[in-house]
Amino acid sequence: MALPPLCVCLLSGTYPPAESDGIARHTYLVARGLAELGHTVHVVCRGERRLSSVYDGVYVHRIPYSLERYGQFRELPILFHNLNYSHAAYEEALRLVDKENVRLIDSPLWGLEGLVAAVSGIVPVVLRLQTSVRQVSTLQARRDEQARLIGELERTFIERASYWIPNSCATLDAIQSVYGVSCAQRRYTVIPHGIIPVPDDQVRPFDLRQSVKRELVVLYVGRLEQRKGILDLFQAIPLVLKQVPAASFVIAGQDNSQHDGFYQRMKVDYPTYFSRRYRAYTSRVTFTGRVNDRELAALYQSCDLFVAPSLYESFGLIYLEAMNYAKPVIGCRAGGVPEVIEDGITGLLVPPGAPSALAEAIISLLTSPDLLHQMGLAGRQRLLQQFSYTQMAQRFEQAYRAVLSDSSVV
Numbered sequence: 001m002a003l004p005p006l007c008v009c010l011l012s013g014t015y016p017p018a019e020s021d022g023i024a025r026h027t028y029l030v031a032r033g034l035a036e037l038g039h040t041v042h043v044v045c046r047g048e049r050r051l052s053s054v055y056d057g058v059y060v061h062r063i064p065y066s067l068e069r070y071g072q073f074r075e076l077p078i079l080f081h082n083l084n085y086s087h088a089a090y091e092e093a094l095r096l097v098d099k100e101n102v103r104l105i106d107s108p109l110w111g112l113e114g115l116v117a118a119v120s121g122i123v124p125v126v127l128r129l130q131t132s133v134r135q136v137s138t139l140q141a142r143r144d145e146q147a148r149l150i151g152e153l154e155r156t157f158i159e160r161a162s163y164w165i166p167n168s169c170a171t172l173d174a175i176q177s178v179y180g181v182s183c184a185q186r187r188y189t190v191i192p193h194g195i196i197p198v199p200d201d202q203v204r205p206f207d208l209r210q211s212v213k214r215e216l217v218v219l220y221v222g223r224l225e226q227r228k229g230i231l232d233l234f235q236a237i238p239l240v241l242k243q244v245p246a247a248s249f250v251i252a253g254q255d256n257s258q259h260d261g262f263y264q265r266m267k268v269d270y271p272t273y274f275s276r277r278y279r280a281y282t283s284r285v286t287f288t289g290r291v292n293d294r295e296l297a298a299l300y301q302s303c304d305l306f307v308a309p310s311l312y313e314s315f316g317l318i319y320l321e322a323m324n325y326a327k328p329v330i331g332c333r334a335g336g337v338p339e340v341i342e343d344g345i346t347g348l349l350v351p352p353g354a355p356s357a358l359a360e361a362i363i364s365l366l367t368s369p370d371l372l373h374q375m376g377l378a379g380r381q382r383l384l385q386q387f388s389y390t391q392m393a394q395r396f397e398q399a400y401r402a403v404l405s406d407s408s409v410v
Contacts, residue, residue, distance in 0.1 A: 006400055007040040009096050010106045011089050011113040015045035015060060022317055023108045023130070026167075026193060030106070031058045033194070033393025042102060044092045046085060059100075063092050076146040079153075082112045090116035097123055104400055106165075112153055118160040124403045127161035129171050130314040131335075134178050136227060155179045163403045164188035165396070167315040168336025174314070187406075189399045192339065194392030195320050197384055204301045205326035205380070206372035216247045216366050219303035219327075221296065221318050222310070224270040225256035229309030229332065234274050235355035236309075236362065238281055244366045247284065252299055254290040300325040304372055305365055307331075311352045316340045319347070320387050323379030328372055330361050340387075346379035 012027035024045075031041045035057035047062025054060070065088035073080040096102040107114025108128045118125040134151035137143075158164075158179055166172040169190055176183055218240075222228045233251075240247055257263040257270050266273055271287040278285075291299065300306070306322035307330045315336040319329045329347035331337040343349040348365065350357040365371055 003401065005039045006034070006104070006397065006404075007042075007101050008034070008104045008106060008400060009042040009044060009093050009102045011093070011117075012043060012045045012108065013085070013111045013113060015043055015062075017055070018047075018062075023110055025317065026128070027108070028056075028058075029194060029196065029389040030393060030396055032056045033389045034397060036390065037393055037397060039397065040100075042096050042100060044089050044096075061092055061096075063088055065089075073149070076149065079146050079150055082150070083115075083153075086112050086114070086116045089113050090120060090122075093117050094120075094122055104404060106396075106400075109154060109157060112150070112157060114161075115153060115157045118157055118162075124162035125160075126163045126165060126400065126403060127157065129158075129164055129166040129175055131171075131312065132175070132178065135174060135312065138178070155181070162187075163399065165191050165399055167191065167193055168339045170336040170339065171314040174335070187402070189395065189402075191392060191395045191399065192336075192387060193315050193317050193320060194387045194389040195317070195324060195383070196389050198297075198324050202297075202301065203324075203326045203380060205376045206304055206328075206369060208369055208373050214246060216244065216305070217303045218247060218249045218305045218307055218362060218366070219299055219322070220249065220251045220253070220307055221299070221321070222253045222308055223256040224251070224253055225260040226262060227260070227311050228253075229311055229352065229358075230270055232309045232353060232355045232358055233307065234270075234278065236359035237285060238278055239356065239359035240362045240366070241281055241284055243363045247362075247366055249285045250288065250299060250303065251285065252288045252291050252296065296321075297325075300327060303327060305330070305362065306347075307358070307362060309350070309352070309358050310334065310337070313337050320383055323376075323383045326376035326380040328365055328375035329379060330358070330365070342378070342382065346375055346382055 010027050010031050012024055014021055014024040016028045031043050035041045042059045044061045049064055051062045065085045067084050069087055070083040093105050104124050105114055105117050106126045109132055114125050132154050134154055137147040158181055224230045237249055255269045263269055275282050300322055306327045308318050309332050312335045319331055319340045322329050329341055331341050332352040333349045334352040338349055341347045341349055348361040350361050
């Protein structure tokens with residue numbers, strides 16, 4: 001007998017097509033996949049004004065939020081805004097429970113969108129676990145009061161959620177370690193990210209017929225910040241160019257030096273730092289800033305090798321995005337990255353915070369056309385077999401049904 005369709009609400013701070021950060025893209029793909037499976041899916045996200053629409057089969061509710069609550073945190077702007085939006089999201093979800101028969105709420109940990117809903121207990125709240133503020137604060141050695149309080153509220157959210165969906169085994173281990181909680185008495189399912197496979201005619205494996213290229217392009221995608229390993233990449237670039245002078249680097253992503261403390265220490269942003277510190281190599285490096293989806297696809301297609309030496313990634317969606325276009329990838333043995341990259345098969349893994357090892361890995365692939373070709377094709381095949389968004393949505397459906405079948409989780 002066919003099971004009845006689900007009616008669920010996913011929370012997200014941002015959502016395509018207006019904005020498309022990592023969590024927004026993940027929320028979109030889960031929601032779209034569930035809708036294609038025949039379920040009714042509502043998404044609540046921030047908006048300048050109230051607006052409900054249908055986007056790729058999903059009911060999207062963009063809501064404004066006021067700053068009338070939690071006045072004791074007014075001097076801590078990130079926490080203050082997060083809590084007020086979490087309350088507004090709760091009120092919208094409550095309306096959807098009452099008017100649209102929503103029976104489950106799904107929320108990421110980052111941003112605390114579902115905290116108020118989880119504390120209220122109106123319906124089960126499924127918590128998507130990924131990198132947390134407390135983890136980032138530890139990596140960046142931040143000791144400020146705002147980060148401490150957000151970390152405490154993250155812990156509350158983790159404890160009050162009905163069910164956990166970590167995006168990797170590494171994330172599950174990290175959450176237990178960082179917050180001192182145990183999964184032994186918790187219900188959870190590890191569900192890796194999935195993406196939409198691009199059509200075969202858009203895939204661009206390394207062309208062995210043009211193996212002697214005038215230029216070999218190495219692409220980095222991500223925010224420019226310490227956690228993403230941008231300084232390690234900067235140190236590796238001169239080492240690579242001395243051995244492979246035909247190489248060039250494209251660094252795509254928004255500068256985050258103001259938020260990770262780099263600007264306060266160095267009085268310059270990351271692109272300016274590179275141009276001053278490594279002046280002799282600036283002609284071989286292009287900083288694009290933030291790019292839209294079309295520009296990003298073009299960058300993936302035109303590169304020969306993808307590199308993202310993050311010191312920690314709960315999963316690493318960017319590696320899948322590069323593998324989608326049959327590009328070999330280099331990442332670090334940190335967090336969930338080894339669960340995405342098969343070392344020596346779809347790319348290479350190096351220790352985090354090791355610029356010399358990173359440079360050696362880049363050089364080894366740039367000087368091996370056969371590996372660029374073979375690893376790229378292997379990555380594309382791995383994505384199709386294990387990391388499509390439809391496979392991810394099916395796993396989410398199974399997890400949601402498990403939650404709803406057990407009344408004790410509320």
